[in-house]
Amino acid sequence: EAQVTQNPRYLITVTGKKLTVTCSQNMNHEYMSWYRQDPGLGLRQIYYSMNVEVTDKGDVPEGYKVSRKEKRNFPLILESPSPNQTSLYFCASSFRNLRGYEQYFGPGTRLTVT
Amino acid sequence: EDKVVQSPLSLVVHEGDTVTLNCSYEVTNFRSLLWYKQEKKAPTFLFMLTSSGIEKKSGRLSSILDKKELFSILNITATQTGDSAVYLCAVEESGTYKYIFGTGTRLKVLA
Numbered sequence: 006e007a008q009v010t011q012n013p014r015y016l017i018t019v020t021g022k023k024l025t026v027t028c029s030q031n032m033n034h035e036y037m038s039w040y041r042q043d044p045g046l047g048l049r050q051i052y053y054s055m056n057v058e059v060t061d062k063g064d065v066p067e068g069y070k071v072s073r074k075e076k077r078n079f080p081l082i083l084e085s086p087s088p089n090q091t092s093l094y095f096c097a098s099s100f101r102n103l104r105g106y107e108q109y110f111g112p113g114t115r116l117t118v119t
Numbered sequence: 120e121d122k123v124v125q126s127p128l129s130l131v132v133h134e135g136d137t138v139t140l141n142c143s144y145e146v147t148n149f150r151s152l153l154w155y156k157q158e159k160k161a162p163t164f165l166f167m168l169t170s171s172g173i174e175k176k177s178g179r180l181s182s183i184l185d186k187k188e189l190f191s192i193l194n195i196t197a198t199q200t201g202d203s204a205v206y207l208c209a210v211e212e213s214g215t216y217k218y219i220f221g222t223g224t225r226l227k228v229l230a
Contacts, residue, residue, distance in 0.1 A: 047222035110161035
């Protein structure tokens with residue numbers, strides 16, 4: 006089944022404790038992206054990757070890191086989480102067709118930083 | 120600053136009604152506009168529009184883009200309770216692979 010998977014789905018952690026949220030897709034998509042979703046602010050793009058070893062900042066990259074060593078994986082790293090990073094996080098992957106990129110989202114990771 | 124604005128913020132209708140959701144945008148380098156449906160989970164793709172005036176249809180849902188006036192509408196006819204969700208509009212920037220999302224329209228369809 007074609008899908009985007011994220012782990013963990015739920016995480017409660019403390020300020021300053023490094024964490025990684027994994028994202029994997031089995032569709033051989035080139036493009037992958039991370040978003041956070043907060044009430045009243047909608048989805049905001051954190052980082053995106055156009056292919057292996059190619060990443061760039063989205064609108065809210067502060068406090069996050071990413072890497073793209075393999076095409077299928079795009080982990081999101083919070084080196085020193087803070088309470089303002091409490092949010093719902095989505096990973097997405099997409100393929101390019103003649104009209105543009107069509108994104109498919111993972112199930113989401115709800116992160117709480119205390 | 121690039122932005123995508125959706126209206127109304129929320130909407131309550133009865134089954135069988137027709138609804139129109141609006142999305143306007145100010146994005147420097149437009150490539151495409153996308154509509155998503157989000158229930159209590161991840162957004163699911165509905166439509167992608169790149170050209171003005173061509174209506175996309177999928178069953179009771181349809182969408183159209185006006186690149187001159189910088190807006191899109193999503194129509195849902197004969198609404199059902201299963202249409203209750205948040206509908207998200209996003210614009211893809213050309214050349215940057217960035218997406219800018221609106222805050223969504225929350226639709227509730229009453230039986």
